[in-house]
Amino acid sequence: MFLETKSLSKKFGGLTAVNNVDFTVEKGKINAIIGPNGAGKSTFFNLISGFHPPSSGSIILKGQDITRMPPNKIAEMGIARTFQTTNLFEQSTVLDNVVVGHRLRTKSNLLDAVLRTKRLKREEEQCREKALEVINFTGLEKVAGKLVGSLTQEEKKRTAFALALATDPEIVFLDEPAAGVNPDETEGLAQLMKKMVDKGITVCLIEHKMQMIMKLADKIMVLNYGEKIAEGTAEEIQNDPAVIKAYLGGSASA
Amino acid sequence: MEILVQQLFNGLTIGSVYALVALGLTLVYGILHIPNFAHGALYMMGGYITLMMMVQYGLHYWLAILVSVIVVGLIGVLMERLVFYPLRHAPPIHDKIAAIGILLFLEAFAQYVWGADYQTMPTPYGQVVQLFGLTFTLQRLLIIISAIAVMVLLFLFLKKTYTGASIIAMSQDRDGANLVGINTNRVAMLTFLISGGLAAIASSLAAPINLVFPGMGQLVILKAFVIIILGGMGSIPGAIIGGYILGFSESLGATYISNDYKDIIAFILLVVILSVKPTGLFAKGGH
Amino acid sequence: MANIINKRFIIPVLILFAIVFPFVTQNDYFIHVMTLSFIWMIGVYGLNLLAGYTGYLSLAHAGFFAVGAYSLGLLTVKAQMNFWLAFVLSLIITSVLGFLIGLIALRTKEHFFAIYTLCVGYILYLIIDKWDSLTEGVRGLIGIPAPGNIGPISFETPLSQYYLVLAILLVVILIVYRIVHSLTGRTYIAIRNSEDLALTIGISTMKNKLEVFVLSTFFAGLSGALYASFIRFIGPDIGNIVITFDLLTYLLIGGIGTLSGPIVGTVLVVWISQQLQFLQDYRMLIFGPILTLLVIFYPRGIAGSIAGWNAKRAEKKLAKAQQDERFSQSPISAENQVKEG
Numbered sequence: 001m002f003l004e005t006k007s008l009s010k011k012f013g014g015l016t017a018v019n020n021v022d023f024t025v026e027k028g029k030i031n032a033i034i035g036p037n038g039a040g041k042s043t044f045f046n047l048i049s050g051f052h053p054p055s056s057g058s059i060i061l062k063g064q065d066i067t068r069m070p071p072n073k074i075a076e077m078g079i080a081r082t083f084q085t086t087n088l089f090e091q092s093t094v095l096d097n098v099v100v101g102h103r104l105r106t107k108s109n110l111l112d113a114v115l116r117t118k119r120l121k122r123e124e125e126q127c128r129e130k131a132l133e134v135i136n137f138t139g140l141e142k143v144a145g146k147l148v149g150s151l152t153q154e155e156k157k158r159t160a161f162a163l164a165l166a167t168d169p170e171i172v173f174l175d176e177p178a179a180g181v182n183p184d185e186t187e188g189l190a191q192l193m194k195k196m197v198d199k200g201i202t203v204c205l206i207e208h209k210m211q212m213i214m215k216l217a218d219k220i221m222v223l224n225y226g227e228k229i230a231e232g233t234a235e236e237i238q239n240d241p242a243v244i245k246a247y248l249g250g251s252a253s254a
Numbered sequence: 255m256e257i258l259v260q261q262l263f264n265g266l267t268i269g270s271v272y273a274l275v276a277l278g279l280t281l282v283y284g285i286l287h288i289p290n291f292a293h294g295a296l297y298m299m300g301g302y303i304t305l306m307m308m309v310q311y312g313l314h315y316w317l318a319i320l321v322s323v324i325v326v327g328l329i330g331v332l333m334e335r336l337v338f339y340p341l342r343h344a345p346p347i348h349d350k351i352a353a354i355g356i357l358l359f360l361e362a363f364a365q366y367v368w369g370a371d372y373q374t375m376p377t378p379y380g381q382v383v384q385l386f387g388l389t390f391t392l393q394r395l396l397i398i399i400s401a402i403a404v405m406v407l408l409f410l411f412l413k414k415t416y417t418g419a420s421i422i423a424m425s426q427d428r429d430g431a432n433l434v435g436i437n438t439n440r441v442a443m444l445t446f447l448i449s450g451g452l453a454a455i456a457s458s459l460a461a462p463i464n465l466v467f468p469g470m471g472q473l474v475i476l477k478a479f480v481i482i483i484l485g486g487m488g489s490i491p492g493a494i495i496g497g498y499i500l501g502f503s504e505s506l507g508a509t510y511i512s513n514d515y516k517d518i519i520a521f522i523l524l525v526v527i528l529s530v531k532p533t534g535l536f537a538k539g540g541h
Numbered sequence: 542m543a544n545i546i547n548k549r550f551i552i553p554v555l556i557l558f559a560i561v562f563p564f565v566t567q568n569d570y571f572i573h574v575m576t577l578s579f580i581w582m583i584g585v586y587g588l589n590l591l592a593g594y595t596g597y598l599s600l601a602h603a604g605f606f607a608v609g610a611y612s613l614g615l616l617t618v619k620a621q622m623n624f625w626l627a628f629v630l631s632l633i634i635t636s637v638l639g640f641l642i643g644l645i646a647l648r649t650k651e652h653f654f655a656i657y658t659l660c661v662g663y664i665l666y667l668i669i670d671k672w673d674s675l676t677e678g679v680r681g682l683i684g685i686p687a688p689g690n691i692g693p694i695s696f697e698t699p700l701s702q703y704y705l706v707l708a709i710l711l712v713v714i715l716i717v718y719r720i721v722h723s724l725t726g727r728t729y730i731a732i733r734n735s736e737d738l739a740l741t742i743g744i745s746t747m748k749n750k751l752e753v754f755v756l757s758t759f760f761a762g763l764s765g766a767l768y769a770s771f772i773r774f775i776g777p778d779i780g781n782i783v784i785t786f787d788l789l790t791y792l793l794i795g796g797i798g799t800l801s802g803p804i805v806g807t808v809l810v811v812w813i814s815q816q817l818q819f820l821q822d823y824r825m826l827i828f829g830p831i832l833t834l835l836v837i838f839y840p841r842g843i844a845g846s847i848a849g850w851n852a853k854r855a856e857k858k859l860a861k862a863q864q865d866e867r868f869s870q871s872p873i874s875a876e877n878q879v880k881e882g
Contacts, residue, residue, distance in 0.1 A: 049741060075743030083741075089734040100727040104743025110752055113723035114716050124724055167742050289652045291659075340837050346651050347598050348836045351793060355836070358786055359829025366823045472782065476663055479656045487652075514671045521660040521667075525645070528657050532648035 002027040002202065003048075003079075003171060008057035010043055010226075017043040019226040020057070025171060030197055031204040032213045034237075035223035036246065041206045042084070044223065045173055049081045050074040076104055080169035084176045086160040090149035094140055094159050095131055097148055101166025102130040127166075134165040137199075138192060154185040161192065165201070172196065174205040178212060190216050214238065222246065260388055261505045267394045267463075269501020270401035274456035275474055276481040276493035277408065278449035284425030284488035285445045288338055291353040293453060294475025295360035300326045300454030301466045302368050305375050315378050319458040323451040330450025331443050339442070365468040377462035397459045404455055405494060408448070412490070421445055425488055473517060480524040555804075559707055563700055572703050578811040579706045580767045583713050585791045585803035587760025592789075593798035594721060595753045596733030600785050601642070601658035604665030605758040607780030609635045609765030611669060614682040614775055624689030628766055635762025636755050643754035647747065650736075659782070666780040681776035685769050702771055709767065713760065718800060720756075729753055733798075790828050793835055796842030805843050 004024040010017045018040045025031050033041050046052045048059055050071035058067045061077055069077070088097050106123040113120060135144050138158045143151060148159060157177055164172050174193070178186045190212055193203050207213050213220065214234040222230040222237060224246040230237055237243055275297055282290050300322050307318035333356060341349045379392040412418035424431040424441045432438050457470070464470070481500055485492020500520055508516040563572050584606055592598045612631030616622045622630070642661055649657050669676050676682065688696040688705060696702050720726050728749055731739045736746050769775050778784075795806020814824050839846050 051737070051740075070745075071737075071740035072743045072745045075741055081741050083738065087735040087738040089730070092730075096727075100724070100731045100744075101742050103724055103728055103731075106724060108724055110720065110725050110756070113720045113725040116719060116723075120723060127724060163738075163742060287652075289656060337833055337837065344836070344840065347592065347596065348840055350598060350652075350655055351789065352833045352836045354786055354789065355829045355832030355834075357829070358825040358832065362823050362825035362829060366826060370822070476660060480660065483653070483656065515667070518664060518667050521664045524657070524660050525664070528649050528653060529645045532650070532653065 003059070003061050005048070006058045006060065008044075008047060008059065009055050010040075010047055010052060011055045016226050018047060018054075018223075021223070021226075021228050023221055023228065023231070025202060025204050026219055027202050028197060028200065029202065029218035030193060030216055031202070032217035032220045033204070033206050033223060034208075034210070034213060034220060038225075039223040040226035041223055042175060043226075045081065045175055045206060048074075049079060049173060072104070075167055075169075078168070078170035079173065080164035080167045080171070081173040082157075082160045082164050082175055082177065084179060086156045088148045088156060088159055088163070091147060093145055093147055094135065094151070094155075094162075095144045097159060098131040098135060098162045098166050099127050101134070101163040102127040102168070104167055105130075130166050130168075131162075134162040137165065137195070138162040139188075152185075154181045154189065157181060157189060158192070165196070169201060171202040171204065174203065176206055176208060178207060178209050186212055256387065257509060258506075260390075261509050262502065263388055263390060263394070265502035265505035266498070267397050267501070268504060269498035270398050271456050271460040271497075272474070272477060272481055272500055273494045273497025274401055274404065274452050274459075276478040276485070276497050277405070277490065278452035278456075279475075279478045280482045280485070280488055280490060280493040281421070281425075281445050281452075282449045283482065284490075285421065285428075285442055286334075286338060286342075288349050288353065289479065290449075291350060291475070292333065292356040292360065293449070293478065294471030295357045296326050296330060296450045296453040296471070297457045297474055298364060298468065298471035299329060299360060300450075301375070301457035301461045301470060302364055303454070304458040304461065305373060305466050306368070308376060319455065322454040322458055326454035327447040327450040330446035330453075334443055334446040339439075361468045361471075368468075370468060372465045372467045375458075375461040375466055380462070391463070393462050397463070400455070400459055404452070408452075409490075417441075417444065477520045480520045483524060483527060556711070563703055569699055572699050574811060574815050576699070576703045576706050576771060577768075578807050579703075579710045580764055580771060581788065581791060581811065582710055582803050582807045583767065584761050584764035585788050585795075585807055586713055586717050587757040587764070588788050588792055589797065589799075589803055590717060590720070590729070590760070591753050591757040593792065593802070594726065594733060595729045595750060597647070597750065597754070598655050599646075599658045599754075599757065600655055600782065601646075601662035601665070602757075602761045602788055603780050603782060603784035604662040605635055605639060605761035606765035606768070606784060606788075607669055607775075607777070608638055608665060609762030610769035610775050610779055611676060611682065611765075612762070613766040613769045614685045615675070617686050618682060618684055624686055624770070625691070628688075628770075631766045632759060632762050635765070636759045639755045639758025639762075640751070643751050643758070647750045647754060662780070662782060662785060666777060666782070669780050670777040676777070679777060681774060682769075683774050685773045685775065687773065688770050706767055706771070709763070713763070714800075714804075721800060725749075790832055793832055793842055794828075796844030796846070796848075797840075799842065799844040799848065802842050802844040809843075 002025055005021055007020045007022060009019055009021070021044065023044075033044065035041050043052065047054050050066075050069055050073070053068055058065055060066070061079065064077075066074055066077060066079075106127065108117065108120040108123050111117075132144075135141055138161050140155065140158050140162060143155055148156060151159065161172075161174070161177070164174075177193075178189055181189065186209060193205070193216065196203055205217075214237075217234060220230075220232065220234060220237045221228055222240070222243050229242045229246055230240040232240070275293070278296075279290060279293050282288060282293070303322040303325050304315075304318045307313040307321050308315060311318075313321065337352050337356060338349060341352055377393050379396050381392045383390060383392050383395065410418075412422055420431065420436045420441050421444065423434070424436060424438055428438065431441070457474075477500060481496035482489075482493055484499065485494075485496030500523070503519055503523070504516050507519045511519075562575060566572065584602065588599065588602050609631050612634045613627055616627035616630055617624055620627070646654060646657050646661065670678060672678070687702065690696070694701070696705050720729075728739075728744055731742070731744060732746050732749060739746050765779070768779070791806040791810050792803060793806065794810055795804065796802030810828065817824065817827075835842060841849060
């Protein structure tokens with residue numbers, strides 16, 4: 001087991017956003033979570049990445065319980081994530097945005113900064129190299145010196161990927177990576193996700209673009225009203241009566 | 255016992271003033287999500303304009319208040335148009351700084367025009383009344399009654415008229431209000447008008463038992479912030495209840511703890527609340 | 542070209558100017574005003590680290606300034622302590638207080654943080670004002686000694702005090718410069734940009750925010766302690782919210798979140814205020830609207846706007862250079878170049 005959730009639940013007041021979800025992320029694969037709007041997908045991500053404490057249940061990473069760890073500790077454990085809105089610093093360059101991504105693997109502190117120690121210089125170089133590496137990996141080398149504010153939506157998404165990758169993650173959670181991106185560019189992002197998996201990074205994403213998911217994902221989980229209603233390969237999901245009912249019977253927005 | 259009743263009555267008086275100020279602040283926060291640091295300056299301007307109308311132009315107290323309400327309300331609208339509207343997409347730190355700028359300007363303006371001295375406002379209701387064994391000036395009774403009347407009127411306006419309902423709608427869901435055809439610009443201006451008006455009424459009522467001076471709004475606005483955090487940012491009933499809670503705790507604290515430190519009570523209350531609940535009491539559940 | 546001149550040239554020139562300034566003016570009053578500006582600058586740098594680089598607008602800084610000043614005043618006047626021991630102690634007192642308050646205040650965000658710190662500032666002010674038996678209340682604290690001798694050097698004259706404050710200021714600037722241009726500085730900026738994003742890339746936001754907050758109050762306390770030993774008399778008014786607004790005005794006019802902003806803003810505003818002596822009490826008639834207009838039209842202040850223009854010019858130049866390369870034979874581009882040069 002790589003990463004799994006055991007009967008994970010989250011209640012907001014009287015509302016159950018995620019209900020008893022058992023899910024395993026398979027190592028080295030592209031995992032996807034789909035479901036109609038308001039099915040609890042983003043909440044599920046927020047639980048795993050530590051932004052909300054679950055009401056009950058547990059999250060296990062490689063045999064270690066990470067259920068109530070704060071988000072920054074979870075990042076240190078090797079779990080990275082992106083947001084639907086990229087949240088990047090628009091007045092700064094791609095490189096400058098990405099450099100800080102490797103900060104969690106460095107140790108220099110305030111005193112190092114004030115005294116300009118060797119450790120700081122070494123670690124700054126290390127962060128820079130890491131940033132250049134992930135910028136190349138995500139295909140952003142041509143825009144590395146540009147301000148994020150002047151990038152296209154797709155380039156911003158790639159920058160967000162790069163920032164997540166700079167943390168040296170073992171698994172990356174992507175929240176609607178292809179939202180607001182045109183079909184050609186979506187294909188490019190899909191290629192990038194495959195490239196991540198080839199490099200040994202596990203991918204887990206939420207996505208609304210069904211075609212993309214069905215082609216891309218090795219394993220899919222379907223959430224509806226916070227509950228898992230199906231899990232399996234693309235083919236299994238497409239033929240699952242519960243899924244068909246949820247999508248046709250429920251809100252058609254997905 | 256007599257002291258206690260007397261102090262409760264005083265608490266009711268101060269609480270009424272606080273509630274009016276906090277109402278204006280909470281309305282603006284509800285609509286625009288701006289903590290309007292300049293609200294205290296509106297309160298101060300209200301006091302001076304009423305005073306000026308009475309002393310220089312010989313207007314009757316009530317007429318002077320009416321002029322003050324209109325003028326301060328318009329200052330509020332100007333503020334919204336000239337400052338907060340252009341800053342509606344700016345980072346959150348900016349509108350706070352802009353509000354501080356307005357506050358500094360208005361205080362300096364008042365000092366320039368009316369001087370730095372403490373001034374007393376005459377009132378036609380200075381008689382001392384004895385009722386149920388209590389001794390107080392008529393002005394204090396007037397504060398309580400007028401404040402409650404204003405609150406009832408405001409409540410009716412918000413609940414019973416279309417314009418009032420649109421303010422409520424917008425404070426609940428700005429985009430939604432826009433979609434159903436509410437002119438959000440007009441609502442924002444109207445809210446500032448009401449907010450300024452309420453501040454002017456509050457200061458004009460309170461001035462005869464306090465004093466009028468350029469810094470008179472500073473403490474009041476700080477306390478109003480405490481009140482709306484106590485009652486929930488943007489909540490109208492919360493502002494009223496919070497206002498009276500603070501009024502009572504201050505008047506009782508002044509008697510039974512220390513008169514010198516009574517102003518600190520509000521801030522300690524706030525520090526305690528935010529220490530326990532960093533998003534304030536009654537914050538909406540996060541997602 | 543202009544950029545190269547900026548870095549290599551302007552900094553030594555400015556330092557040199559600061560060093561020779563007293564001999565150029567020979568005017569004790571000007572030296573006094575300049576020393577005072579330097580003292581304010583230290584406080585403004587503290588505020589800048591917190592509000593400018595980390596995105597937390599603290600309105601309690603006058604309170605911390607006053608705590609620094611009163612600690613020094615009380616330790617030297619009432620406890621008769623050695624000056625430099627008292628000086629170090631007052632910095633520790635302010636920082637510890639900053640740590641304790643930061644621990645709670647930093648759990649709040651945005652509006653709540655501003656309101657919370659506003660109230661903390663007011664509590665500090667009220668305590669100083671009302672605690673008569675300790676602070677002498679509104680009568681103020683008189684007879685604070687000038688900085689004590691360090692070895693053979695004494696700081697009794699305005700000139701020696703000027704150089705002492707200048708030296709401390711330069712150290713402060715160096716520290717801030719190094720922090721901002723390090724991984725630590727990048728970490729703070731990441732928090733300012735988006736706290737959620739910072740958390741997901743593994744940054745402990747609370748630890749970092751607390752670190753900046755304490756550092757920021759340390760600088761406020763340092764500024765206050767220097768002020769007390771320079772003016773030699775302090776009253777509760779130095780803890781008033783107006784002082785926080787003054788610091789904020791200097792920072793905003795100079796450029797919030799820039800390195801040179803605190804210098805530019807403070808020198809400019811302090812000197813203009815001195816020139817407009819007759820306006821002293823009414824200076825906010827001018828600075829209030831300037832503050833408001835600045836955040837609407839030039840939110841980055843003077844230093845930030847200049848940096849912005851330079852960046853734009855550099856971008857244009859780059860674009861033009863690329864164009865020139867492509868059309869190097871075209872006479873039009875050459876003509877353009879002459880016009881702009």
